[in-house]
Amino acid sequence: MRPYVFVNVAMSADGKLSTRERRQVKISGSIDFRRVDQIKAGSDAIMVGIGTVLADDPSLTVKDPELKAGRAARGEDENPIRVVVDSRGRTPIEAAILNKGSGQRIVAVAGEADEKNRELLREKADVITTGTESVDLPALLDALHARGVRRLMVEGGGTLIWSLIKEDLVDEIQTFIGNMVIGGKDAPTLADGEGFLAAQDFVGLDLADVLRMEEGILLTWKVRHQQRSIL
Ligand SMILES: NC(=O)c1ccc[n+]([C@@H]2O[C@H](COP(=O)([O-])OP(=O)(O)OC[C@H]3O[C@@H](n4cnc5c(N)ncnc54)[C@H](O)[C@@H]3O)[C@@H](O)[C@H]2O)c1
Ligand SMILES: Nc1nc(=O)c(N)c(NC[C@H](O)[C@H](O)[C@H](O)COP(=O)(O)O)[nH]1
Numbered sequence: 001m002r003p004y005v006f007v008n009v010a011m012s013a014d015g016k017l018s019t020r021e022r023r024q025v026k027i028s029g030s031i032d033f034r035r036v037d038q039i040k041a042g043s044d045a046i047m048v049g050i051g052t053v054l055a056d057d058p059s060l061t062v063k064d065p066e067l068k069a070g071r072a073a074r075g076e077d078e079n080p081i082r083v084v085v086d087s088r089g090r091t092p093i094e095a096a097i098l099n100k101g102s103g104q105r106i107v108a109v110a111g112e113a114d115e116k117n118r119e120l121l122r123e124k125a126d127v128i129t130t131g132t133e134s135v136d137l138p139a140l141l142d143a144l145h146a147r148g149v150r151r152l153m154v155e156g157g158g159t160l161i162w163s164l165i166k167e168d169l170v171d172e173i174q175t176f177i178g179n180m181v182i183g184g185k186d187a188p189t190l191a192d193g194e195g196f197l198a199a200q201d202f203v204g205l206d207l208a209d210v211l212r213m214e215e216g217i218l219l220t221w222k223v224r225h226q227q228r229s230i231l
Contacts, residue, residue, distance in 0.1 A: 001142060001145045001146075002138070002141035002142060002144075002145050002169065003044065003045070003141060003144055003145050003149045003150050003151060003152040004150060004151050004152065004171050004172075005141070005152045005154060005164065005169055005170050005171050005172075006039075006151070006152070006153055006154070006170070006171060006172035006173070006174060007153075007154045007156075007161055007164070007170055007172070007173045007174065007175075007190070008036060008039060008153055008154070008155060008174045008175075009155070009156050009161070009173075009174075009175050009176075009190055010027035010028045010032065010175070010176040010177075010178060011027065011175055011176070011177055011178070011189070011190060012025070012027060012177070012178055012180050012181055012182040013177060013178065013179060013180060013181055014181045014182060014183060015189050015190065016182040016183070016184065016187040016188065016189060017156060017157060017158055017187070017188045017189060017190065018055070018182070018187065018188055019182055019184060019187055020184035020185075020186040020187040022051070022055040022188060023055075024055060024056045025180075025182060027176065027178035027180070027216075028176055028178065028216075029178070029213065029214040029215070029216065030214075031213050031214055032176045032213055032214075032216065032218065034064070035176075035213075035218070037062060037063050037064050037067060038064075038067065039153060039174070040060070040062055040080060040153060041062045041064070041067035041068070041070065041071055041080075042151065043080045043151045043152065043153040044080055044081065044148065044149040044150055044151050044152065045080050045081035045082070045083055045106075045144055045149045045151075045152050045153070046060050046080045046081070046082055046083065046152075046153045046154075046155060047083040047084075047085060047152060047153070047154045047155065047160070048060065048083075048084060048085070048097075048154075048155045048156060048157070048160070049084075049085045049086070049156065049157055049159055049160035050084060050085065050086035050087070050088075050090055050091060051157050051159055051160075052155065052156050052157045052160075053084055053086070053091055053092075053095055053097060054090070054092075055157070057095060057096050057097075058096060058097060058155070059096040059097055059100035059101060060079070060080075060082050060097055060155065061078075061079050061100055061101035062078060062079050062080075062101075077102055077103035077104065078101065078102055078103060079101045079102065079103035080103065080153070081103065081104040081105070081106060081144075081147070081149065082097050082103065082104070082105045082106070083105075083106045083107075083108060083140075083144070083152075084097060084105075084106070084107045084108065084125075085108050085135045085137075085140070085160055086107050086108065086109055086113075086135075087109060087110040087112065087113065087131070087133060087134050087135055088109065088110070088112060088113050088114065088117070089107065089109045089113035089114060089117030089118050089120075089121055089127070090117070091107050091121060091125075093120055093121070093123070093124060098121075098124040098125055099124070104126065105124060105125035105126070106125055106126045106127075106128055106144075107121045107125045107126075107127050107128070108127075108128045108129075108130060108135045108140045109121075109127060109128070109129050109135065110129070110130070110131040110132055110133055110134055110135050110136075111129060111131065111132045112132060112133055113129065128140060128143055130143070134163070137163055137164060137167055137169055138167060138169065141169060154170070156188075156190075157188055157192070158188040158189050158190055158191055158192035158193070159188075159192045159193055161190055161191050161192075162191040162192050162193030162194075162195070163193060165191055165203055165223070166193065166196075168203075168223075168225055168226045170223050171222065171223055171225075172208070172220065172221065172222055172223065173190070173205065173219075173220070173221045173223065174218065174219070174220050174221075175190060175218070175219050175221075176213065176216055176217075176218050177216050177217050177218075177219065178215070178216045179214075179215035179216055203223060203224070204223075204224035205221035205222065205223055205224065206221065206222045206224060207219070207220075207221055208220040208221060208222050
């Protein structure tokens with residue numbers, strides 16, 4: 001079993017999530033940032049890859065006090081469970097995601113992660129070890145479901161999103177497209193990794209909503225799941 005998984009990113013008009021130097025770019029306007037806060041507050045967990053932690057040092061906390069109060073009224077922590085996918089356990093112990101705001105943290109590492117790193121991270125987070133070189137994403141989602149996670153928001157980055165999509169683990173993609181061109185053939189996009197080559201492997205989407213938002217546009221897609229042959 002796994003949670004409902006939805007990706008939320010902001011990208012430039014040319015599809016970039018940040019610069020080729022992975023320097024964070026403010027793409028969302030105030031309305032989209034508020035929307036992101038709302039969907040974060042409505043999630044049981046929010047997940048990022050270690051690349052995003054090292055590049056942006058995000059706290060992934062809920063910002064609006066009313067949204068936090070709403071979570072408390074439902075008997076929830078003020079922040080969703082924050083999950084870092086981090087094969088080698090490189091999450092800095094002083095990272096914002098481990099120190100800012102209350103709530104549970106999970107760092108998912110792979111078997112190869114250094115035991116010392118795992119020990120250190122256990123002071124601030126639950127450490128889940130799954131997979132050998134990279135984190136076993138189906139197993140991680142199963143573990144999150146077993147912990148009661150039913151709605152999982154994935155913030156990025158492109159490498160993590162690619163793996164989740166490739167393993168057919170994403171149900172919905174929300175992307176805010178902002179009114180700027182970042183450029184750069186090596187700048188990160190919504191789905192990086194090795195990419196598909198054959199058209200029959202491309203992941204199909206159904207357009208669920210289009211919304212103009214300031215000078216940008218918010219697209220919501222539902223992912224068409226692979227027709228798994230039932231053996
Ligand atoms: N604009 C946005 O909405 C947005 C959101 C998040 C991140 N970003 C940007 O994305 C960039 C970071 O993205 P990224 O692709 O470098 O890193 P990422 O955040 O996607 O993390 C990828 C890393 O996670 C680890 N990992 C472990 N198991 C894995 C698995 N099974 N599959 C995939 N990864 C696994 C690996 O070390 C891998 O390199 C930054 O520049 C950041 O600013 C933008
Ligand atoms: N939705 C969105 N619009 C953007 O313009 C932008 N640059 C990000 N980037 C994603 C990044 O990883 C974190 O969402 C932010 O860094 C927020 O981090 P905080 O929780 O405020 O610490 N995300």
